[in-house]
Amino acid sequence: MENLIALLIAAPLLGAGLLLCGGRRLDRVGHILGTLLAAASFVIGVVLFADMLGRSGDDRALHQHLFSWIPVESFQADIAFQLDQLSMTFVLLITGVGTLIHIYSIGYMEHDERRRRFFGYLNLFLAAMLLLVLADNYLLLYFGWEGVGLASYLLIGFWQHKPSAATAAKKAFLVNRVGDMGLSIAIMLMFTTFGTFAFGPVLESTGQASSGTITGIGLMLLLAACGKSAQVPLQSWLGDAMEGPTPVSALIHAATMVTAGVYLITRSGAIFNASPDAQLVVVIVGAVTLLFGAIVGCAKDDIKKALAGSTMSQIGYMILAAGLGPIGYVFAIMHLVTHGFFKAGLFLGAGSVMHGMNDEVDMRKYGGLRKYMPVTFVTFGLGYLAIIGFPGLSGFWSKDKIIEAAFAKGGTEGWILGAVTLLGAALTAYYMTRVMLMTFFGEKRWQPDAEGNEPKPHESPKSMTIPMIVLAFGSVFAGGLFSLNESFVKWLEPVTQFEHGHPPISAAAVTTLTVVVLLIGVGVAYLQYGRKPVPVTAPRGSLVTRAARRDLLQDDFNHVVLVRGGEHLTRSLVYVDHTLVDGVVNGTAASFGGLSGRLRKLQNGYARSYAVSMFGGTAVLIAATLLMRAV
């Protein structure tokens, strides 16, 4: 059975290789081939899952050792895989949602002349993401980690002729590299501390290392997670990443890749459990991002950017939960999976809307679309209900548990975190209701596009709606299914451990509070966007609104400090190199130069002068050695 693990990765990798090197011959079948290979990977995943269910909880992990990757003395990196319950969860999510989005893309990218290449990149992404979650050591995880970064870079910048897309792609890669620095340093620390960076030995030995080292490793892993999962302070790339085609936003920048940071922290649970300091920082990052993303999401008029803010915020929930330790890991992953369903569904819905609206993304120019796109409306609506945590739907189950766990952290911290998560829930309800109302309700505010074409909204083709319907099912039922009999907790417990939290207020009270803030959020949004007509041009807005529209001025800060500062630095260094360093070295060499200058005149040619000095040198050498022998 374990030999199948490599095939999970091999199938999409083969697809990427064929589609990217195959040339135009494959243009006609490329999308089919790519989709079939993604589906093949999903089928293998299901087979492995069925097999895993047949074994008892503690005996479910499979290992496959392919070959030794980088062996240098005690540094031993292997290409080896580990498939346990945590990896399995991701495999099913990645290949399942991945396949759906491949199918969706067949329709969505139909008119793009580079569709084959698009599917090649999607396959490449699947392979890298699977490598990330299947690796059995941190260095191989790093391989997948950067691999998904590359796929993300290629896909954000897929429409490279648009300068904004090329810039966004570069920015995403660069910000992620800052995170990668953290991952590199964490791996180096593990190597010097434990002599290895394989999951098993490292995570079992955390107790023996000094607490300072463990905290250092934890914080470096967190830095990596911040980059990949768009958490404060490395969150600035995600909004811009919406330049990519919408299926990419759904798969990579909502359902899977951006959640890799949550995987990393959960996988490294033993390290964080051993360091309360690191955990505290994780929780703070999660809480800050949760609010940051939600506030940004409230102010954006671009439907995809509003959803991107939401993604950031929801991942904030997951990171926060993961920072709570064994009371939170399971719920972090559970929210990750349910979020994978409803957020992918929401993005695909947004793509469907754009598809029918001449690629317009400004929600102020939508309105009243529910009549024209009934399937999109219903599936998007279910995703909406799921994300705001409407009782009974997926998001309700997972988010409610996180809020409960936040309170259960105990002490003042617990109250603060509980309040933050509740505030986040209210904001979620507000901004999502706003998106819903501006897009599907109210009067038509459609505008002709740049070429003067009036939008003619229509329902999308079946290849697009079917994935949306499937995801809507997940958005409705997954959470309930997971919570039935605590099945998800029991599934993950052997890997992540689990402790029941004891919140200072009863679980029922938490749930009630959650529902109340949800209704407040929805109500306020309704008063603002449902009762009153939505202006086509955005009103000036308050200071906070304006700041939120600009991503709370994060980019302005980056621009002034990093971009401008960097430009000045490199420019002055170029000057220094040219005048100072070159000058000083040349000056020092001038004493030699005086001599060779005269030689130059004599010989009228550098090479000849050089030849002379070289033979002169050799002669001196020979003479000197002879002399020494004589002495």
Added chain:
Amino acid sequence: MSFPLLTATAAVPAIGAIVTAAVPAARRTAAKWIALTFSLATLVLAAIALVRFEPGGDRYQLTESHAWISDFGVRYELGVDGIGVSLMALTALLIPFVIAAGWHDADPLETKSSRWRPTQGFFALILMVEAMVILSFEATDVFLFYILFEAMLIPVYFLIGGFGDRAHAGGDEAGATQRSYAAVKFLLYNLAGGLIMLAAVIGLFVQAGTFSLTEIAAARADGTLDMSTGMERWLFLGFFLAFAIKAPLWPVHTWLPNAMGEATAPVAVLITAVVDKVGTFAMLRFCLQLFPEASKWATPVVLVLALISIVYGALLAVGQRDIKRLIAYASISHFGFIIMGIFAMTSQGQSGATLYMINHGISTAALLLVAGFLISRRGSRLISDYGGVQKVAPVLAGTFLIGGLATLSLPGLAPFVSEFLVLVGTFSRYPVIGIIATIGIVLAALYVLVLYQRTMTGPVNESVRHMPDLKLRELAVVTPLIALLLFLGVYPKPLTDIVNPAVEHTMSDVHKSDPKPEVEAAP
């Protein structure tokens, strides 16, 4: 006596150079094919040497030894360890690509007389460089090495000064001026280094009474050759400075951007991927082995200089407007990594540094040769003269991106393996330096992606609208390099198997062992 394989690996290109140079003026295509054939024959011999080399065997293998100037103990002594044999193979591997990529670089200009024979000269000089570089990786006699180290400057000088990049912003006149400036600068820098090394070579002979590396090293190891601390340090400095100029290390690096900018792309590859490696190789072979105590004494300073090279080179690369100068500064940053790995004095650092030399050779060749194809199409080296190439020449853009990704050490491509080894090897002994060096990985992404964005993406620049995509010859150059980058990125074990034992020897030369982990991890 067995077949002198190592001599053959140098003799074949040397003979090839003579034959190529002798081809009549009108038959320049024949000269190209002759040069290519000889370089391929060399590659075959190098491959045989690589196969016959036994990783677990003696330190120096395939040895040859003949009396040369017996009066004062100069011998023609050859032998390779794992490091030498792999660098020799790298050289033999890259030259056919250099020749194929430079196929039209030395076609005579119409304005010159018909008796002019630049083509023959160009390819003969390349083969000449190959012969000398290969022999310098094999020489185990200090005197022989010194002669080669110096002599290889001559053909390189002519290659820079005589066959510059024709794409020059300031016109032919300005091009010629800057070309000769670059060539002279190259020469003077390396000449200065060579003169200092000459003094050190003499000094070493005075101390040891022989030029044989193996004899001196053995005498150093068993204590029969005792040097005063001061003497050892002076000799170390003499050798090190020459190697640092060649490598090049900050602050004696400024000749490289000029040389690489003005030379044609294949010659720039020859300089940075092949010739410069003699410098870093010689640090491992001569500095560490002959002067272990002085090497350790100098380590803090060398590491700091290497660190400056890494960050400074990368920052300057970000600030460049000329494609080839950008790649030159990127190389300076990479040489910083190599030198840092050597002087970290750990197995991972030194194996990583050796792999780095090889991987940097391949990745720079890929990036720079594609850059050369690009430049020759448009006739400009300025980044701002491009834009949107991806749209008109997707294969060219794709290969350029892969070369760039290799340069920024993306996992899956060979340079990642070596860069991470160097980092972890440095970190395990000098954590702070290791951490600062990781800034290099962020900056590398910056200069590579900015270069790619400005040249390849965005709206199509008018001047590149009709740019043709890669031709068959060009694809034949790039594809094997990319395949190799992928292979060595995923399965570098064949290489580490060869290099590791040699590094163990070097580690014992300097009496160093790897730092032990803080705790014993559970199995």
